[in-house]
Each structure stands twice: as C-alpha cells, then as structure tokens.
Amino acid sequence: MSPTPRTPKTLNDLIDSPEGLADRIAENLGCPVTIEDANHQIVSYSKHEERVDDARTATIMRRKVPESVVNGLWKHGIMARLFESGRPVIVPPIEEIGLGRRLAVSVRHKEETLGFIWAQTAELTITEEHLQTIEDASRIVSQHLLRQQAKKKKSEENQKEFFWQLLTGSLENTSDIKRLGKKYQMNLQGQLCVAVFEFTEDLSQSVERQAYYLSETLYQTRIVSRIFDNHQLILLVRTDPKEDAEHLSRAFLNDFTLKMKERLNFDDLKGAVGLVYHTPSFIHSSYKQALKVLELKDQFPKALAEVDHYQDLGIYQFINEIAELQRNEHYHNHALRKIKSYDADNRAALLETLSVFLAHNSNVHKAAEEMHIHTNTLNYRLKRIREIGGIDFKNANQKMMLFIDLLIDEKEKEDL
Incomplete structure (x- = not known):
C-alpha cells in the first residue's frame, strides 16, 4: 500500500535548510527525491535510500545529471513538457538511460524555469495527493532557488565585465x-x-x-x-x-x-x-x-x-589582407586578364572552368562532375586556358597565385 503524502510542516522548515529540502519532500511523498537547478546541478537529494536506479546513482555521484540521461529525457519529450508547464509529469521508465519511473515537476517563477524536482516512484501508486504534494513543494522550492539565483546573477555580472576585458x-x-x-x-x-x-x-x-x-x-x-x-x-x-x-x-x-x-x-x-x-x-x-x-x-x-575552426581556414585566413595589399600596389594577374577578355569576346566560361579545376586540387574528374561536362570537354578547355594565359599547371607557385587571385576576384564581385 502506498504511503499517504503529508503536507510540509512549515515553509521555513524547508526554506531555511536547503540541504534538507529533498529529505522533507521525500518524507511527505514517501519516495526518494532529487532537486536540481535549471542546468541539472544537484541542489539537494534525500539520503539513506535503497533500490535506487542507475540514473539516480550516477546523478548523485557526479552532483549533476549525466548528459546521456538529459539527452534521453529530451528525446522522449519529457524535458519539453517540463519547460512548457509547471504541472507534474509522470515519467515512464526509460531503460536505455537507466531511469526508472519518476514523478517530476519544474520549479518556476512566473514563466522562468528555475529547476526541477524528481521523485523516484517505482514502488509508489501515484495518487492525486502525490501530484498536489509535489506541486506544492515546487512553489516552496522556488523561493529557495530564487535566492540562489539572485546571488548567482550578481556574481555573473562581475564575471561578464571581466570576460569582456579578456575578449577585447x-x-x-x-x-x-x-x-x-x-x-x-x-x-x-x-x-x-x-x-x-x-x-x-x-x-x-x-x-x-x-x-x-x-x-x-x-x-x-x-x-x-x-x-x-x-x-x-x-x-x-x-x-x-x-x-x-x-x-x-x-x-x-x-x-x-x-x-x-x-x-x-x-x-x-x-x-x-x-x-x-x-x-x-x-x-x-x-x-x-x-x-x-x-x-x-x-x-x-x-x-x-x-x-x-580558424585552424581549418587555410589560405582563407589571410585572403582579405592579401586583397588589401593587392589594392595598395595596384596589382593585377595578367593571365586572368587574358582569360577574362577571351571569355567576354567569345561568350566562353574558361575563367569558371579554371576556378572549379583549382578548387578541386586539379582533379579533372571531380571538376568535370561539378560542372556537368565530359572530362574530354574539360581537358580541351584546360588546353585553351594554358595557351591563352600562358599557364603551367605543373608550377605549384603559379597555381597557388591563380587560386588566390580567383578567390579575391570572387569576393570583389560579391562586394559590388
């Protein structure tokens, strides 16, 4: 037969002793209880219990709910329900994260979620009285978490100023x-x-x-x-x-x-x-x-x-700086000018072909696939590019310079 929940004796009994919050609520519900803040850090948990599940054991050991458990609760829609409402939620067992049946409620102040109360109810027949008790407890716990939050916010404001000093x-x-x-x-x-x-x-x-x-x-x-x-x-x-x-x-x-x-x-x-x-x-x-x-x-x-990641930008790390240097020195690439002129006079697409070819590290098959043309067509265009621009595709230095200049050309077109 399930224990009958009892109403907490007084508000101050719970508020003045945060470490005993969970013990007092557990006493009234008749089952193990954990109180967490909004980020799943443990605020208080009831002591000296037997037959607790793996999720509860791991949470108490880490003083924080394991990420696998949090993810599982989101995937099963439990966290969304808790964030949306202050009403108690009966959580069925979720075996893959080691979670037995729970009775849970979010601790709220107006529309803000301050934390959660979780009651392990595997051996409990949940009644309306239990639902009302945990809902009443959430209102009591909210007063404690509001106090805790006020202290934390003051500390965070000082932290932010320091962080901005580091960032700037x-x-x-x-x-x-x-x-x-x-x-x-x-x-x-x-x-x-x-x-x-x-x-x-x-x-x-x-x-x-x-x-x-x-x-x-x-x-x-x-x-x-x-x-x-x-x-x-x-x-x-x-x-x-x-x-x-x-x-x-x-x-x-x-x-x-x-x-x-x-x-x-x-x-x-x-x-x-x-x-x-x-x-x-x-x-x-x-x-x-x-x-x-x-x-x-x-x-x-x-x-x-x-x-x-900045580490993965490669030459793009410095593309804007190179473009600025080129503008200051009135630089232009003769080979690209010749190819642009040929494209304009003959309605060709040699510049685009060169850009795609170099972007694919001179891989003819990948470049042809992206352009939806036959490799023979691409090879013919590359031959014309070599002839018109005087380009040697075996010269790594020349290819790198062409690639950079094409990137800058692309960027300047976007800026127009």
Missing part, C-alpha cells in the same frame, strides 16, 4: 588576469579558446535561456564564462592540459549546434572557434579568430560551408 584585450597582464580570475571564480587553467554562435536574429529571452541551458548541460568541455551580444552567444571554453582540446572543441561545437537545431528549430545557426591557447592573455586573439571565421563563411559560403 584591454586586460593583458598575466598576474592581474590570474587575480581577477580567482576573485570571480573563473578557472583559467589549462587550454582555452573562444566559441561564437551566431543566430539569424536577435536573441529573445526564451532562446537565451535555452542556449544558456545547453551550454551548461553539454559535458565534453567546460564553459568558463558566457555572454550574449545581440545575435551572438560568446563562450569561453576550457579543457585540461592533457586533453585533446581541438577534438573536444569540435565535438562541443557540433553537439551544441545540432541540439539547438533539434530543440529550437534553428536551421541557420552558425558556430565558429578560434585557436586554443595555454594562457588567458591570448583569449582576445581566439575571439577575433572566431569572429573572422564567421565573417569569411559569409563571404565564401560554398567553399567554407563545412569550416568552423
């Missing part, structure tokens, strides 16, 4: 950075880089909350600090010295982008990551590099569609 390079003294990092509880040890996610429109509060939530609940990397700036989310990402920072940052970027698209239908979300540095004094460099990746992806959407 206005603070470069290593000893000052270490002192302020310690003051604002920002771990700047290890490997650091900046990731920037760009949305197609300014961020609403609900989108900001979801983006913040995701950045807190993905586990491959550690988010040291974050800032929302108009339509961008800027993150400072840290990894330990012995970890593969590049691999982890790639995994984080892909996972974050994928989950934002899945959960909020952001199909046009773009992300970029700067280089990894071992000292916080170069954070501003990583930030500039991430912004440059986004800028170049806009300029060369086809060529850089799959490029998200």
Whole structure:
C-alpha cells in the first residue's frame, strides 16, 4: 500500500535548510527525491535510500545529471513538457538511460524555469495527493532557488565585465588576469579558446535561456564564462592540459549546434572557434579568430560551408589582407586578364572552368562532375586556358597565385 503524502510542516522548515529540502519532500511523498537547478546541478537529494536506479546513482555521484540521461529525457519529450508547464509529469521508465519511473515537476517563477524536482516512484501508486504534494513543494522550492539565483546573477555580472576585458584585450597582464580570475571564480587553467554562435536574429529571452541551458548541460568541455551580444552567444571554453582540446572543441561545437537545431528549430545557426591557447592573455586573439571565421563563411559560403575552426581556414585566413595589399600596389594577374577578355569576346566560361579545376586540387574528374561536362570537354578547355594565359599547371607557385587571385576576384564581385 502506498504511503499517504503529508503536507510540509512549515515553509521555513524547508526554506531555511536547503540541504534538507529533498529529505522533507521525500518524507511527505514517501519516495526518494532529487532537486536540481535549471542546468541539472544537484541542489539537494534525500539520503539513506535503497533500490535506487542507475540514473539516480550516477546523478548523485557526479552532483549533476549525466548528459546521456538529459539527452534521453529530451528525446522522449519529457524535458519539453517540463519547460512548457509547471504541472507534474509522470515519467515512464526509460531503460536505455537507466531511469526508472519518476514523478517530476519544474520549479518556476512566473514563466522562468528555475529547476526541477524528481521523485523516484517505482514502488509508489501515484495518487492525486502525490501530484498536489509535489506541486506544492515546487512553489516552496522556488523561493529557495530564487535566492540562489539572485546571488548567482550578481556574481555573473562581475564575471561578464571581466570576460569582456579578456575578449577585447584591454586586460593583458598575466598576474592581474590570474587575480581577477580567482576573485570571480573563473578557472583559467589549462587550454582555452573562444566559441561564437551566431543566430539569424536577435536573441529573445526564451532562446537565451535555452542556449544558456545547453551550454551548461553539454559535458565534453567546460564553459568558463558566457555572454550574449545581440545575435551572438560568446563562450569561453576550457579543457585540461592533457586533453585533446581541438577534438573536444569540435565535438562541443557540433553537439551544441545540432541540439539547438533539434530543440529550437534553428536551421541557420552558425558556430565558429578560434585557436586554443595555454594562457588567458591570448583569449582576445581566439575571439577575433572566431569572429573572422564567421565573417569569411559569409563571404565564401560554398567553399567554407563545412569550416568552423580558424585552424581549418587555410589560405582563407589571410585572403582579405592579401586583397588589401593587392589594392595598395595596384596589382593585377595578367593571365586572368587574358582569360577574362577571351571569355567576354567569345561568350566562353574558361575563367569558371579554371576556378572549379583549382578548387578541386586539379582533379579533372571531380571538376568535370561539378560542372556537368565530359572530362574530354574539360581537358580541351584546360588546353585553351594554358595557351591563352600562358599557364603551367605543373608550377605549384603559379597555381597557388591563380587560386588566390580567383578567390579575391570572387569576393570583389560579391562586394559590388
């Protein structure tokens, strides 16, 4: 027979002792209880229980819900229901993530989700009284989480100012950075880089909350600090010295982008990551590099569609600087001028052919496939290009210069 839930004795009994919150709610429900904040960090959990499931054990050990469990709850639509409403939700067992049956409710203040209460109810016959008890408990817990949130927000405001100083390079003294990092509880040890996610429109509060939530609940990397700036989310990402920072940052970027698209239908979300540095004094460099990746992806959407890391830009890293030097020196490529003139006089497409051929690293078959022409046709065009422009395709230096000049030519056409 299921225990009959009892109403908490007094409000202060729960509010004044946050560590005992879950114990008191568990006592009233008659089953194990866990209280989490909005990012699935444990606030309080009931003690001395038997027959708990794997998901609960892992959560208590880590002081945070495992990512696999969070992902499973999203895939089964549970988290969406909790974010949408403050009503209790009965969660059926989800074996693949080690989760037994739960009774869950979001802890809310107005429309904002502050956290969650989870009751393990495998041996409980849930009644209307249980539903009412956990709903009443959520209102009590919200008062505690509001207090906690107010303290956290004040700390985050100070952190943001410090983060902007790092991003803009206005603070470069290593000893000052270490002192302020310690003051604002920002771990700047290890490997650091900046990731920037760009949305197609300014961020609403609900989108900001979801983006913040995701950045807190993905586990491959550690988010040291974050800032929302108009339509961008800027993150400072840290990894330990012995970890593969590049691999982890790639995994984080892909996972974050994928989950934002899945959960909020952001199909046009773009992300970029700067280089990894071992000292916080170069954070501003990583930030500039991430912004440059986004800028170049806009300029060369086809060529850089799959490029998200500054490290992978190759010659595109310096394309704008080279273009500026060429303008200052009134430079022009004689071979390309001759080919352009031939195209104009004969309504030909030799310049396009050359561009595609070089973009495919001189692979005739791939270039012909992209242009939907026969390889014999392509070879004939390449012969004409060699003759008209005086081009030697065996000369790597000449080919590289042609490739760069074609990229700049493409960019300038887009700028018109």
